[in-house]
Amino acid sequence: MPNRVLSEALRLIPHRLPTQPSAAERVADALREQIVDGSLRSGTRLTEETISAALGFSRNTIREAFVLLISERLAAREPNRGVFVATPTADDIHDLYATRLLVEPSALEYGSGWSDDTPAELRQIVETARTAQEQGDTAGIAQANQDFHRAITRLGQSRRVDHLMAGVLAEMRLVFHLMDSEEGFHEPYLERNDEIVRLLERGDRSAAAASLRGYLLDAEQQVLRHTLPPSAR
Amino acid sequence: MPNRVLSEALRLIPHRLPTQPSAAERVADALREQIVDGSLRSGTRLTEETISAALGFSRNTIREAFVLLISERLAAREPNRGVFVATPTADDIHDLYATRLLVEPSALEYGSGWSDDTPAELRQIVETARTAQEQGDTAGIAQANQDFHRAITRLGQSRRVDHLMAGVLAEMRLVFHLMDSEEGFHEPYLERNDEIVRLLERGDRSAAAASLRGYLLDAEQQVLRHTLPPSAR
DNA sequence: AGGTACCGGATTGCTCAACAATCCTGCAAT
DNA sequence: ATTGCAGGATTGTTGAGCAATCCGGTACCT
Structure with missing residues (x-):
């Protein structure tokens, strides 16, 4: 043991140096980005050959990304037919909200990431949404909304659940792209987020969780109402 | 529309016929099974060439399975070094329990899968565990325990959360394999499951959820106590 | 002895080319 | 209109190949 100080210092260095992500991951990142931002619409076929040529990676690497x-769940494989950008069904939408209903209120009420600053932080996000609203910035509202729910999820203090919810929110964006129009859809929820924050500011996490449950139940219905039926796509 | 009766009948056929899983999935299934049942211990290196030869699939297919x-999370890649059976850290264990803490009580208290039969069904699982206990069947107890928590999770009525928890429970088994001895570890929790069921039988889902939270908090500590420190593996 | 530099073998990361199986399209025959 | 079928395109999977990286050992230096 030549140097105790050294080995102590080394312990502080992150165990895995920031290696460049693998080719497959970079391909997945590129595709994921285009899928969630709507450039690649639901149902689009992701041909191996085409993507291979477009991104400059071999077919095998593309397959790993798939x-x-x-x-x-951002893409779906149909055996011997190919991989397609996922098209969430009404059932999938229900599942998304069932998941959120299970996780978000629980994180809000019992999450150990809670601190005295939490209400103020959430308030901050609501304010961001409000200024976006005043500027008619639909995308900004949507973004702030997502941030709000991610912040709530983070109270759960679980990497795994964070990751789950990241996926959920990504798929939610897919769903939004399926709606007849996203325009004006998110506004009503500003008020409800505000109410949740108000309850938190009063220190009533339980009531806030209940309010959030109501929110999610309503939102599911709204989304289903505004989602085009399969026949129209 | 030549035949209305026919098209109605076809609607009942499952949309995707049961295609055989791909080679990569079969490889993954085989490896996953060996990992969770302990044949492949944590830290074992999964050499592409070896597995390729052993299972009779090409390296590319093995990589897809990886x-x-x-x-x-059952395996981990170390860039340029290879893929290894995952070795959950204390931090990972904490994360597993944080996840369960977020999901299980919530499913128990608010899950829409609840019916009047639910308490009896859970009671049934507890009884199964008890007979396993009387026969000194450690594996049986562990299995019944898992079943108990999966049943609770299912109350949440979300495929996605079910899938998440399937992964969580699989990783839990990895953790159990890391303990000095699984012998006698699960017994104490029989009593606590029983208490949860008793509360449910009284119709008090909220109290049952609280009891479950206490259970999970204690269990995490117990697991951490019985898990060998990294130095010993 | 203790530390460093270097070398060769093994393995990964990724590509490329090939081929059977399957699916899709269009067209011809009924 | 429906069926049958040929041709072309794409997937599923394999095998070989090669640069980059890592590992283990050995020789070299002090």
Whole structure:
């Protein structure tokens, strides 16, 4: 043991140096980005050959990326036919909200990430949404809304659940792209987020959780109402 | 529309016929099974060439399977070094319990899968565990325990959360394999499951959820206590 | 002895080319 | 209109190949 100080210092260095992500991951990142931002619409076929040529990676690497995207539910494989950008069904939408209903209120009420600053932080996000609203910035509202729910999820203090919810929110964006119009859809929820924050500011996490449950139940209905039926796509 | 009766009948056929899983999935299944049942211990290196030869699939297929297992956290990639059976750290264990703490009580208290039969069904599982106990069947107890928590999770009525928890329970088994001895570890929790069921039988889902939270908090400590420090493995 | 530099073998990361199986399209025959 | 079928395109999977990286050992230096 030549140098005790050294080995102590080394312990502080992150165990895995920041290696560059693998080719498959970079391909998955590129595709994921295009899927969630709507450049690649639901149902689009992801041809191996085309993507291979477009991104400059071999077909095998593309296939590895597909495995990732499929496990994230952003894409779906139809055996011997190909991989397609996922098209969430009404059932999938229900599942998304069932998941959120299970996780978010629980994180809000019992999450150990709670601190005295939490209400103020959430308030901050609501304010951001409000200024976006005043500027008619639909995308900004949507973004702030997502941030709000991610912040709530983070109270749960679980990497795993964070990751789950990241996936959920990504798929939510897919769903939004399926709606007849996202325009004006998020506004009503500003008020409800505000109410949740108000309850938190009063220190009533339980009531806030209940309010959030109501929110999610309503939102599911709204989304289903505004989602085009399969016949129209 | 030549035949209305026919098209109605076809509607009942499952949309995707049961295709045989791909080679990569079968490889992943085989490896996953060996990992969770302990045949492949934590830290074991999964050499592409070896597995390729052993299972009779090409290296490329093995790599696709790896992507899956890694996304399930049952294996970990160390760039340029290889893929290894995951070795959960204390931090990972904490994360597992944080996840369960977020999901299980919530499912128990608010899950829409609840019915009047639910308490009886859970009671049934507890009884199964008890007979396993009387026969000194450690594995049986562990299995019944898992079943108990899966049943609770299912109350949440979300495929996605079910899938998440399937992964959580799989990783839990990895953790159990890391303990000095699984012998006698699960017994104490029989009593606590029983208490949860008793509360449910009284119709008090809220109290049952609280009891479950206490259970999980204690269990985490117990697991950490019985888990060998990294130095010993 | 203790530390460093270097070398060769093994393994990974990724590509490329090939081929059977399957699916899709269009067209011809009924 | 429906069926049958040929041709072309794409997927599923394999095998070989090669650069980059890592590992283990050995020789070298002090």
